[in-house]
């Protein structure tokens with residue numbers, strides 16, 4: 001029997017072109033399919049359906065067999081337009097086709113598979129409906145989780161950077177872009193993790209990450225380390241990093257979280273400066289007390305020495321050499337008296353005589369007092385005094401001491417040759433007046449900076465200088481509610497800055513009490 005005849009007979013018996021037992025075997029497989037499927041002829045007649053189809057849609061053989069697909073699936077009496085008909089396309093192209101459809105809250109994959117005969121023509125088409133609602137919902141959940149993770153990464157207050165196995169950067173959130181300066185025109189200039197650190201550091205971090213003994217395998221926390229931004233500037237950060245592994249334990253990526261320490265360091269520095277200042281003023285206060293005590297103790301016997309030495313000197317029967325020695329005693333005792341006087345000024349135990357004065361006037365007055373001194377013969381003094389009213393409430397003679405001391409120190413530092421510049425200005429908002437004394441001297445070595453205001457600290461020849469100048473200056477400025485600091489010092493010279501409260505007349509302070517309603 002040739003195959004043509006066989007097919008014709010089978011067509012009569014089963015309508016499919018297969019022998020009855022072959023058909024039964026095929027139907028068994030068809031029935032075993034877990035998704036609803038129907039067999040449709042090229043004339044769009046439904047030839048059969050599997051068990052799952054009848055179960056799913058609650059239909060019987062009578063409901064569908066021999067009927068047209070458009071009648072069963074679309075409740076229509078006429079076929080669809082051939083351009084819209086998927087079946088027609090499958091038959092024409094002899095290729096399987098599928099599409100995804102949302103149908104009554106369900107997602108379905110509709111698959112059309114052509115069954116070809118020996119001549120390669122389409123005999124019929126199997127149409128399967130696969131419920132992919134669960135897959136779709138998982139897919140949507142995954143998209144949701146992914147979007148959420150992206151939001152978490154991008155809204156994080158920490159800088160986050162991820163890179164692939166070779167160190168190529170795959171993700172940088174906005175904080176990271178800001179931290180590394182990879183934004184505004186230079187966006188994307190950072191491409192590799194090696195660009196994030198000083199030379200050699202990226203490798204070192206990778207080695208530490210892989211080392212089980214440091215923070216566990218694939219994990220690392222460094223409380224303080226340096227990174228490099230797009231401009232090459234090193235910044236201090238706290239960082240934690242991790243290697244991301246796949247199921248099999250292979251490294252797939254790395255990620256790091258950075259928090260800038262710059263603000264924290266600024267606060268720490270400010271705190272340290274304040275502590276230093278506090279320690280300095282405490283030291284000065286206790287030294288002041290000590291100095292006052294010593295000064296008082298020495299003052300009494302010294303008055304005795306001076307008194308009796310003076311009495312002796314008045315005697316006429318003294319030998320000339322004794323008279324001469326007595327003169328030396330008196331001279332040295334007077335020197336001691338001057339030191340004691342200075343100590344008392346430093347420790348603030350002399351009376352104060354404050355009045356409202358023009359700051360520039362006090363400066364000019366002080367300069368007049370030293371004008372003719374030999375020390376200043378080869379020194380140029382330049383004034384840059386603010387051309388405005390700057391009233392202060394001060395003891396003029398004490399402020400004269402401050403200015404003279406500072407100017408003499410400046411002259412000493414220049415060994416008699418150079419330029420001293422004096423500046424005065426005010427800050428109306430902060431209610432402060434300032435004076436700066438700048439010299440072109442040798443500068444103050446760093447290790448001396450914390451000592452220069454101590455009483456008796458001097459680097460000058462012993463016997464020539466007492467080392468009391470700056471301690472007296474410090475005491476007087478404190479007594480006036482001001483501050484004194486070294487603003488700048490180095491090989492080109494030193495600048496001292498003095499700050500004093502600006503005098504504010506009473507009426508500008510506002511009423512002392514609330515006016516009656």
Ligand SMILES: Nc1ncnc2c1ncn2[C@@H]1O[C@H](COP(=O)(O)OP(=O)(O)O)[C@@H](O)[C@H]1O
Nearest residue numbers: 409410413443452458459465466467468469470
């Ligand atoms: N303008 C300055 N330039 C360099 N060093 C200075 C300056 N002013 C003060 N010093 C240093 O501070 C020290 C203490 O100054 P001071 O208390 O006035 O004592 P003295 O002038 O008697 O040494 C000086 O010996 C000097 O080392």
Ligand SMILES: [Mg+2]
Nearest residue numbers: 405409469470
């Ligand atoms: Mg001095």
